[in-house]
Amino acid sequence: MFLHPQGEARAGGLDPRVWNLLRALSFPSPAMPVTVTRTTITTTTTSSSGLGSSTIVGSPRALTQPLGLLRLLQLVSTCVAFSLVASVGAWTGPMGNWSMFTWCFCFAVTLIILIVELAGLQARFPLSWRNFPITFACYAALFCLSSSIIYPTTYVQFLPHGRSRDHAIAATAFSCIACVAYATEVAWTRARPGEITGYMATVPGLLKVLETFVACIIFAFISSTQLYQHKPALEWCVAVYAICFILAAVAILLNLGDCTNMLPIPFPSFLSGLALLSVLLYATALVLWPLYQFDEKYGGQPQRSKEHGCSTSHAHYVCDWDRRLAVAILTAINLLAYVADLVYSARLVFVRV
Numbered sequence: 039m040f041l042h043p044q045g046e047a048r049a050g051g052l053d054p055r056v057w058n059l060l061r062a063l064s065f066p067s068p069a070m071p072v073t074v075t076r077t078t079i080t081t082t083t084t085s086s087s088g089l090g091s092s093t094i095v096g097s098p099r100a101l102t103q104p105l106g107l108l109r110l111l112q113l114v115s116t117c118v119a120f121s122l123v124a125s126v127g128a129w130t131g132p133m134g135n136w137s138m139f140t141w142c143f144c145f146a147v148t149l150i151i152l153i154v155e156l157a158g159l160q161a162r163f164p165l166s167w168r169n170f171p172i173t174f175a176c177y178a179a180l181f182c183l184s185s186s187i188i189y190p191t192t193y194v195q196f197l198p199h200g201r202s203r204d205h206a207i208a209a210t211a212f213s214c215i216a217c218v219a220y221a222t223e224v225a226w227t228r229a230r231p232g233e234i235t236g237y238m239a240t241v242p243g244l245l246k247v248l249e250t251f252v253a254c255i256i257f258a259f260i261s262s263t264q265l266y267q268h269k270p271a272l273e274w275c276v277a278v279y280a281i282c283f284i285l286a287a288v289a290i291l292l293n294l295g296d297c298t299n300m301l302p303i304p305f306p307s308f309l310s311g312l313a314l315l316s317v318l319l320y321a322t323a324l325v326l327w328p329l330y331q332f333d334e335k336y337g338g339q340p341q342r343s344k345e346h347g348c349s350t351s352h353a354h355y356v357c358d359w360d361r362r363l364a365v366a367i368l369t370a371i372n373l374l375a376y377v378a379d380l381v382y383s384a385r386l387v388f389v390r391v
Contacts, residue, residue, distance in 0.1 A: 101156070108223055109152055112178070115216040116145040122209040126202040133192040137185040137213070144178045144216065165294045168236030169243070172227045173294065176247040179220035184255070186213040192356070237293045242309065245379040246286050249316075252372045253283035259361045259368070269337070271330050275323040275369075282316045282376070306383070313380035320373040327369055331362040 101110060120141035123129045129138040151171055154160060160167040190210045197203040229239040237243045256279050266272035289312060292298050298305040332338045342348050345359035356364075 101152075105223065105226065106152075106155070108219055108226075109148055112216055112219045112223070113145060113148045113152065115212045115219060116141045116148065116182075119209045119212040119216065120145065122205040122212070126205045128193075128197065128202045128206045128209075131193065133188050137189040137193075137209075140181040140185045141209075141213065141216075144181060144220070147174050147178070166236060166296045169238035169293045172224060172236075173238045173243075173247060173290065175220045175223040175227070176244055177251065179217055179224060180248070180251045182213050182217035182220060186210055186217055189213070237298075237305075238290070240382070242313075242379050242382045243290075243293065245375050245382070246290050249286045249372055249375050249379070250283055250290065252368050252375065253279055253286070256365055256368050256372075257283075259356075259364050262358065262361065265331075265358060265361060265365075269330055271326045271336075275327045278319040278323040279369075282319055282372075285312050285316065309383045310380070313376055313383050316376040317373065317380055320369065320376055324366075324369050324373050327362075328366045331366065 101107065120138055123134075123138060123141075129135060151174070154163055154167075163170070189206070194203065194206045194210060197206055224244065227239060228241075228244065229235045238246075260266060260276060260279075266276050289309060292301070292305075301308050330336045330338055332340045334340060339345055339359060342357075342359045342363075345357060348357035348359050
């Protein structure tokens with residue numbers, strides 16, 4: 039028995055217009071295509087901060103977030119540090135110049151990061167924003183740490199009591215604050231287990247930063263060529279430091295430029311091979327450098343007191359024996375870093391997004 043839709047609607051107590059609407063939704067006519075418009079709400083959340091808070095980009099409210107406040111602290115502390123030193127001219131000599139460069143450089147790059155995030159220009163930034171901020175924060179923490187140690191021990195202690203010394207001591211305190219602030223950013227933004235992120239936020243990526251930084255300090259100590267000239271074993275050690283530094287720097291630059299797919303081999307395999315090669319090279323340097331620097335059988339000097347120029351302390355000067363000892367210690371530190379890098383690289387499953 040067939041009922042007209044209007045009769046069926048009346049029988050069911052429905053208004054005919056409602057019935058026609060329901061029938062049109064259930065059986066759309068081919069001549070009348072149905073277009074469904076879907077509204078998508080996209081939110082940007084940073085879980086790498088370890089705080090579970092949303093990141094507000096392109097808005098001044100980004101400064102009120104924990105990471106924004108931390109970067110403001112970095113900006114202020116580095117600015118105060120170099121301003122205090124510059125106001126009294128307490129930065130002459132290589133150690134003072136290094137400290138002033140460190141604070142000015144960290145201030146400038148932190149300011150750039152804040153401007154980029156406030157303006158929402160991450161997509162237009164020439165480097166990978168997943169890797170750049172944490173890479174810089176790690177370098178800045180190491181830079182400020184070195185200045186907080188080198189500046190007071192090689193410069194401030196030789197200043198006479200007065201306004202210059204007081205400003206230098208205050209600058210050292212603000213340098214320590216900046217170091218803690220940058221280290222805190224690294225701890226907040228580093229990769230967590232199971233998290234998809236950039237390589238530089240992982241432990242092997244941060245170890246690459248440490249390896250290159252320690253190598254730079256080694257280069258500063260061996261700037262005097264008389265420490266290794268005319269001794270092939272020591273010249274080999276210098277070559278090891280240079281080769282490993284270049285390889286680690288290439289790995290960092292490939293990640294910052296998002297160019298890891300340009301390699302002829304998979305990037306994880308490249309990292310593992312790099313770490314293994316560096317471990318083997320640094321192992322030879324750890325044996326040869328102390329042997330030829332401190333063993334009398336190989337022309338070394340085991341006692342500091344017999345080294346010319348090491349009997350007294352001088353401002354802006356580090357004697358050769360201390361340089362040799364510092365390089366030996368830094369070689370051991372970098373070898374440990376490369377061993378840890380090799381272990382993590384072998385276990386790391388890196389997901390590139």
